[in-house]
Amino acid sequence: MTTDSRKSRRPAKLDDVARLAQVAKSTVSRVLGGEKTLAIRPETRQRVLDAIAALGYRPDARARGLRTKRSLTIGLVVPEIDNFAFTTIIQGAQRAALARGYTLLIAFTETAHPDRALYRRLVHDNQVDGLLVTTIRNPELNADLEALDIPLVLVNRELGPGKRAVIVDYRAGAQAAVMALIRLGHRRIGYLSGPLQNNYPGERRLAGVTEAHAVAGLRFDPSLMRECDYSRAGAAEAASRLFELPDGPPTALCAANTVIAAGILAAAAARGLSVPRDLSLVALLDAPTAEMLTPTVSAVQFPFFALGQTAADDLIDAIEDARAIQPTKVLPPTGLVVRESMGPCNAGPPRIAVRALPLEPWKNGAGVLQHIAAGRFGPAESTRDPSAREGFDWQLSLATLEKDAPFSHFPDIDRISVLAAPGPVVLTGPEAVLHFDRPGDIHRYAGEGPLACSLPAGETRFFNIALARGRATARVAAHRSAGRMAPEAAPVRLVFAAQGGCALVLQAAGGMPATRLQLAAGDAIRLDGETRAIDLLPDTADTCVVDVRLFDPATASSPACEAAGPAHLGGAPTSSETR
Structure with a gap:
C-alpha cells in the first residue's frame, strides 16, 4: 500500500475541511456548532457544508463532548413506534440532530403502562443533554418531567406558558x-x-x-x-x-x-x-x-417531518444557550387532500312527515295527538325520539280537536298553541278567554289550567309547543304570506307547513350556497343552528307556516322571555308573533 493510498483513506480532519472551503478552522468549527452569532455570508456557510459533505467529515464527538461537557445526545420519547405521524417526527428530528452533530436516542413508553423511571434513566443513565417529549397524558409522568433540571421541548403537546413547545395546528x-x-x-x-x-x-x-x-x-x-x-x-x-x-x-x-x-x-x-x-x-x-x-x-x-426537525433544532439551541427561550411554535396544516370519499350532500335537513305519524287518543277522549319531537337541553339535548317524552324540556305535537272538552292538567308546563287549520277555537279560563279565529293565530297559557275548549265550527287542529317551566324558552311565529323569516340561530328549530305547501330558500352565506327546500302540507323540517336568512315562498293563498325556535334559558345565547304578543293565561310569557 502506498503512502498516497494510506493518506486517501484516513478520516478527514478539520484542517482538510478548512483548506477545501478556503476558510479558517475556527469558521468551520463555528458553522458545525450552529453558532447563531456567526456573521458570514450564506455562500461561505454553504461552501463549508459542501466541503464537509465532499470529504465525509465527522466531528470528533468525544473531543467536542469533553470541551463542552455534554454527551451530544438528545432523547425522543414516543408513545407509538408504528404510527405514521411519530415515525415521520423521528425522521425530522434525526435530520436536525445529524446536521448539528448530535445523536438521537429514541425511547418508547406505553400509554396504558407508563414507565415512571423512563425520564430519569434517560437523563442520569444515558446522560442525554435534552429531551423531546411527545406524550404527557399521565399526570405522574408530567410531575417526573417537571422535576428534571434539563432542557426539553414538547412535541405536539402543551403544558402551559413558559414551556418550549412545537405543535401542528x-x-x-x-x-x-x-x-x-x-x-x-x-x-x-x-x-x-x-x-x-x-x-x-x-x-x-x-x-x-x-x-x-x-x-x-x-x-x-x-x-x-x-x-x-x-x-x-x-x-x-x-x-x-x-x-x-x-x-x-x-x-x-x-x-x-x-x-x-x-x-x-x-x-x-x-x-x-x-x-x-x-x-x-x-x-x-x-x-x-x-x-x-x-x-x-x-x-x-x-408537516410532521418539519415538526420533528424544528423541535430538535429548538432543543439543541436551548442546550447550547440556556437563554434561548423559544415561544410555542405552531405549524399550520399542509392542506386537505381531496380523494374519492367526499361528495355533495344528497339529503336535505331532517324532514318529518307529520301527517304520517301515529295517532294517539287524548286522555279526555276529545281528539287525537301526533307527537312530532321531544328533547332535553344540556348533555342529553335533542333526543329527537318522539317516544322519549318523560322528563322532557320541550315537546312538539299536532292535536286534532274533535269535540268540546276541557283540556288536561299539565303542572309546571307552559303551553303555546297555534291554530293549524280553519277554526274557530275558544279556550275559556278563569281569567281570560282566548280566541283562535284563523290558521296562524297564536296564544300562550299555563298548563295548570283549568281550560274549557269549544269548537263552534267543529273539528280542527292545534300545533302545540310544551315547555318545562324554567328549562326551555321559545320564539314562535306563524307566516301566512311570502317574506323573510327571522335569521336567528336556535339549538332547536322546526318549521311546519300547517296548511298548504311552501318553498324555503336558505340564502347563501358564510361559504354556504343557497338551498331551496320544498315542504308539502303537513311536513316539518329541522333547521337546528341555522343562521342564514330564510325566504318563504307559499304554494297557495291559504298557506300557513309555523316557525318554532327553542332555547335553553341557562345559556348566554338564549333570548329572554318577552311579554309582547297575544294575551296569555298565566305561566311564564314566551315570545310569539304572527305575520
Whole structure:
C-alpha cells in the first residue's frame, strides 16, 4: 500500500475541511456548532457544508463532548413506534440532530403502562443533554418531567406558558375539513374521535370541528359524536351506533385518523351506505393507508417531518444557550387532500312527515295527538325520539280537536298553541278567554289550567309547543304570506307547513350556497343552528307556516322571555308573533 493510498483513506480532519472551503478552522468549527452569532455570508456557510459533505467529515464527538461537557445526545420519547405521524417526527428530528452533530436516542413508553423511571434513566443513565417529549397524558409522568433540571421541548403537546413547545395546528386542520363538507352542502356532520380524556390532539380536533360549525352559522350536534379506541373494529362499532340514530345517519363523518376511517367504511358497507353517495368521509389526520382504502379517503395533511426537525433544532439551541427561550411554535396544516370519499350532500335537513305519524287518543277522549319531537337541553339535548317524552324540556305535537272538552292538567308546563287549520277555537279560563279565529293565530297559557275548549265550527287542529317551566324558552311565529323569516340561530328549530305547501330558500352565506327546500302540507323540517336568512315562498293563498325556535334559558345565547304578543293565561310569557 502506498503512502498516497494510506493518506486517501484516513478520516478527514478539520484542517482538510478548512483548506477545501478556503476558510479558517475556527469558521468551520463555528458553522458545525450552529453558532447563531456567526456573521458570514450564506455562500461561505454553504461552501463549508459542501466541503464537509465532499470529504465525509465527522466531528470528533468525544473531543467536542469533553470541551463542552455534554454527551451530544438528545432523547425522543414516543408513545407509538408504528404510527405514521411519530415515525415521520423521528425522521425530522434525526435530520436536525445529524446536521448539528448530535445523536438521537429514541425511547418508547406505553400509554396504558407508563414507565415512571423512563425520564430519569434517560437523563442520569444515558446522560442525554435534552429531551423531546411527545406524550404527557399521565399526570405522574408530567410531575417526573417537571422535576428534571434539563432542557426539553414538547412535541405536539402543551403544558402551559413558559414551556418550549412545537405543535401542528390540529384545530385549523379540523376546521378546514368540516368547512369543506359544509361547502358541499352537508349540515348533519358527525365526528368519530379517539379517546378524549387527557388527549391533547383529540381535544384540539374537537375544538376545530365545533368552531367550524360556528363560523358557518351552524350548531354542532353533540349527539352526532362518538369516542372509540384507535382500532378498525372499535370505529366500526361506534359508526354503527351513529347510523342507527332516530333521525337517520349523518350525511358526512369526520374520522380522527385513517384507521377510524377504515372502520367507518366497514360499518357503512355493512349497512348498505355508499361512500360518498350516501355518506361523505374525511380523516382529520392523513397517512399512507388513506390511499389503500376503497374508496380512497380524503384527509388533512400535517408537516410532521418539519415538526420533528424544528423541535430538535429548538432543543439543541436551548442546550447550547440556556437563554434561548423559544415561544410555542405552531405549524399550520399542509392542506386537505381531496380523494374519492367526499361528495355533495344528497339529503336535505331532517324532514318529518307529520301527517304520517301515529295517532294517539287524548286522555279526555276529545281528539287525537301526533307527537312530532321531544328533547332535553344540556348533555342529553335533542333526543329527537318522539317516544322519549318523560322528563322532557320541550315537546312538539299536532292535536286534532274533535269535540268540546276541557283540556288536561299539565303542572309546571307552559303551553303555546297555534291554530293549524280553519277554526274557530275558544279556550275559556278563569281569567281570560282566548280566541283562535284563523290558521296562524297564536296564544300562550299555563298548563295548570283549568281550560274549557269549544269548537263552534267543529273539528280542527292545534300545533302545540310544551315547555318545562324554567328549562326551555321559545320564539314562535306563524307566516301566512311570502317574506323573510327571522335569521336567528336556535339549538332547536322546526318549521311546519300547517296548511298548504311552501318553498324555503336558505340564502347563501358564510361559504354556504343557497338551498331551496320544498315542504308539502303537513311536513316539518329541522333547521337546528341555522343562521342564514330564510325566504318563504307559499304554494297557495291559504298557506300557513309555523316557525318554532327553542332555547335553553341557562345559556348566554338564549333570548329572554318577552311579554309582547297575544294575551296569555298565566305561566311564564314566551315570545310569539304572527305575520
